Amino acid sequence: MKAVAVACTLMLMTSNVYAVSDAAKVGANAGAMMYCYENVAKSSQHSKYKILKIHTYDEYKKLPDSDRAKALIMKKSAEDGDYLGDRLDSRRCDSLRKMLYVKYN
Numbered sequence: 001m002k003a004v005a006v007a008c009t010l011m012l013m014t015s016n017v018y019a020v021s022d023a024a025k026v027g028a029n030a031g032a033m034m035y036c037y038e039n040v041a042k043s044s045q046h047s048k049y050k051i052l053k054i055h056t057y058d059e060y061k062k063l064p065d066s067d068r069a070k071a072l073i074m075k076k077s078a079e080d081g082d083y084l085g086d087r088l089d090s091r092r093c094d095s096l097r098k099m100l101y102v103k104y105n
Contacts, residue, residue, distance in 0.1 A: 020084060021067070021070060022067075023063055023067035023068070023070050023071045024070050024071060024073075024074045024084075025074075025084075026056070026059050026060050026063060026071050027060055027063075027068075027070070027071030027072060027073065027074035027075035027078070028071075028074040028075065028077070028078045028083055028084050029056045029059075029078075029096070029100060030053075030056040030057050030059070030060040030071075030075050030078070031074065031075035031076060031077065031078025031079040031080075031083075032056075032078040032083045032088060032093070032096055033049060033052045033053040033056045033057075033096070033097075033100070034053055034057075034078075034079050035078055035079050035080070035081055035083075035088050035093075036049055036088060036093035036096065036097065037049035037050060037053050039081070039088075040088065040089070040090050040093040041093070045097075048097060048101070049093075049097060051104075052097060052100045052101065052104065055100070055104045056100065060075065083096070
């Protein structure tokens, strides 16, 4: 866990926050949906998060190997509740869920 946090910190320090790669976003989205499903979603929302968890993980699996390493770091960080430097809470999870719903539907 600490290695992931250190790697994410180094990644963010060496790049502009606004210049997060698409692969990193894919990984962060996949990890966030896992975190939100397991830790934040109410029972009435589980089906919504589960569908998005599947979609985002499928997109992550389709990444080329060269991009998947960067995505994995962001995915693991989001699975621990840190989405691109922001803490995942119910408000943030709900916002991501709505955004990803539009993307995949």
